[in-house]
Amino acid sequence: MNSNLPCAPYLTGDPQLDTAVGQWLRWDKNPKTKEQIENLLRNGMNKELRDRLCCRMTFGTAGLRSAMGAGFCYINDLTVIQSTQGMYKYLERCFSDLKQRGFVVGYDTRGQVTSSCSSQRLAKLTAAVLLSKGVPVYLFSRYVPTPFVPYAVQELKAVAGVMITASHNRKEDNGYKVYWETGAQITSPHDKEILKCIEESVEPWIDSWNENLVDTSPLKQDPLQDICTRYMEDLKKICFHRELNLQTSLKFVHTSFHGVGHDYVQLAFKVFGFKPPIPVPEQQDPDPDFSTVKCPNPEEGESVLELSLRLAEKENARVVVATDPDADRLAVAELQGDGRWKVFTGNELAALFGWWMFDCWKENKSQNADVKNIYMLATTVSSKILKAIAHKEGFQFEETLPGFKWIGSRIKELMENGKEVLFAFEESIGFLCGTFVLDKDGVSAAAVVAEMAAYLETRNLTLAQQLTKVYERYGYHISKTSYFLCYDPPTIKNIFERLRNFHSPKEYPRYCGAFDILHIRDITTGYDSSQLNQKSPTTTTCYFIL
Structure with missing residues (x-):
């Protein structure tokens, strides 16, 4: 490090930046990050300094x-x-x-x-x-x-x-x-x-x-040992067919995406009575560089699940479960009869979880249980499949703002008022079965999916076939989600300003390709047109989040 660097306020000529640089150099005791700022200062990279420090x-x-x-x-x-x-x-x-x-x-x-x-x-x-x-x-x-x-x-x-x-x-x-x-x-x-x-x-x-x-x-x-023991004990609350699990011939492959999930998913499967899932050896141990995947997000689908799918084929395993690096999300893939893999979307998995958790509740409910006290939740940008199931079966459905923080807070309120929440989700493969954790949980969800698959196997059904049955009973719900990556705030601002003033000032788009737009819900501004538009045969709903 250069000990001859000048002191604030004589560093850059910009008073606000000089103050920020001076604070950083005084306060940071990490030699590596302190050196980064010193190098930028030495090389006169004021814009970079301003972006980092102001x-x-x-x-x-x-x-x-x-x-x-x-x-x-x-x-x-x-x-x-x-x-x-x-x-x-x-x-x-x-x-x-x-x-x-x-x-x-x-x-x-x-x-x-x-x-x-x-x-x-x-x-x-x-x-x-x-x-x-x-x-x-x-x-x-x-x-x-x-x-x-x-x-x-x-x-x-x-x-x-x-x-x-x-x-x-x-x-x-x-x-x-x-x-x-x-x-x-x-x-x-x-x-x-x-x-x-x-x-x-x-x-x-x-x-x-x-x-x-x-x-x-x-x-x-x-708290590691104590919390792990308590968590695994509570996991039994959402295990409904342990004897069946002990006997199943199904094999499962699990990838932890170079993150934390391996040991904990192994324990969860043991609690449920399963043999250990087969780990993907290249992705089993933690690796902060995520060296075998371009993106450590299992939501990306088949392109990032390549190693786990090939291992499953080799091991004759029909179901792959993938937890993301911090094990709060879950992706699932299933081998189909034609030899192709189906990677389920978050909304598709939610349809299966919703059916499963309610079906298990019906099988195990007490005599005085009231279906009207049962709830499921989803974020507003997620599929409305749970709403359709709730409407037909008589339980309650609520939606929240995007982010599991809103789901967790609402579940807490419902529980304090004597309600029972069976399941909640967000479309970005975030699932919560039961309520002993108030956040999305890939570890418990992986074990529940395995039990669901094992149960369906005894009925000669696959997960994909059961999904079709869910749609046939409650209505087909099709969703297509994607995203663009942009790291430039002014560009992001311009994009949303255009969407909010599309045809004329304060007017949103009326069409999305060949589809009429049914609703626009702009979560940032609070605008919601859902009370203004009537449904037509070819419509879609758009959400804007900044």
């Missing part, structure tokens, strides 16, 4: 998430310390018993050599900030699936928890996912209030960098 991350549908690297808008040691300091200030305000109840911290297996921003290190720094303020911390001693953190928050009666993960994002990213005492992800106003507290607590406190506290503080506990 804005801050905000909470999205899955917490704080960004690329790993130097800068206040990136995930790194300093921004995680700042975020945790803000968390502490807000929790101190909200909970008088914060220092009795404690805080949960978990992490996945992401990492970046160039910035030393591994999930494990960021988790330790998160713990250190809280330990330095006398807060008990339940820090998992090894990587865990994301669902373990919200589960632990509830089981240990902690005030909140953080999972360091970027889920299925590209390898360069990481994130900071926050759960409230309910076990659900934070929603408004908590997210906005935490951001305010972060802004008020940006300078690191004296002991915030003290990782040694993780090894020396008596306030740190490892």
Whole structure:
């Protein structure tokens, strides 16, 4: 590092940028990220410096998430310390018993050599900030699936928890996912209030960098064994045919996409009575570079499931289950009679889960059970298949805003009012069977899919054939979802401005190719035309989310 770099406010000539650079150079104790800023300063790359240092991350549908690297808008040691300091200030305000109840911290297996921003290190720094303020911390001693953190928050009666993960994002990213005492992800106003507290607590406190506290503080506990045992015990609540599972001849292949899922899916299958699923050896162990896939997202379909499908063919396994790197999402593929693989969409799997969970409830319900107290939920951008099933079967269906944080919060409210939630989902392969976790859970969903397949096998049915039966009974629901990647905020803004002023000011598109648009729901602005348009034979619904 260059010790002769000038000090603020004489760095760039831009007062705002000079202040930000000066703060970074004073506060960052990670030599790699500090050197990144020094190199940019030395080379006069003021625009890059401004982009990195003059804005801050905000909470999205899955917490704080960004690329790993130097800068206040990136995930790194300093921004995680700042975020945790803000968390502490807000929790101190909200909970008088914060220092009795404690805080949960978990992490996945992401990492970046160039910035030393591994999930494990960021988790330790998160713990250190809280330990330095006398807060008990339940820090998992090894990587865990994301669902373990919200589960632990509830089981240990902690005030909140953080999972360091970027889920299925590209390898360069990481994130900071926050759960409230309910076990659900934070929603408004908590997210906005935490951001305010972060802004008020940006300078690191004296002991915030003290990782040694993780090894020396008596306030740190490892909940791994206890939580894993409790989770697997609770998993039995959604296992309905264990004797059948013990006898099935079906084989399953599981890929964990270089993430955390292998050990936990193996345990879940054991709880359900299955033989261990066959792991994809190249993808079984954690690898932060995701070296065998272009994108670590099983939602991408057959192109990223190549290794697991070929292994399944070799092992004569008909069903493949794939958990994403933090094991909160699940993809499923099934070999068809013509030798081709069907990779189910999230909406298709939801139709199967909805049928299965309700069918199992009917088989096992008590005599005084009331179907009107039964609920299923989905996000507003997901298929309405559950609504159709609910209408025919007599239970309740609700939809929420996009993001499982809204589903988790609503489930908590329903449960507090004596309602029973069987299943919830979002179309991006996020599923929740039962309610012992209030977030999407790929580990439990994998075991449930295996049981469903084993049950259908005894009826000489495949998952695909049962999906057709579901559609025949409740109506066909067809969805086609895709996306474009854009990392330039001005371009994104222009795209949405055009959509919102398509034919004339404040007028949205009326057609999508050959289809009339039935509804437009612009979630960012709150616009919803669903009460204005009448249904026609060739219509579609459009959602705009910025």
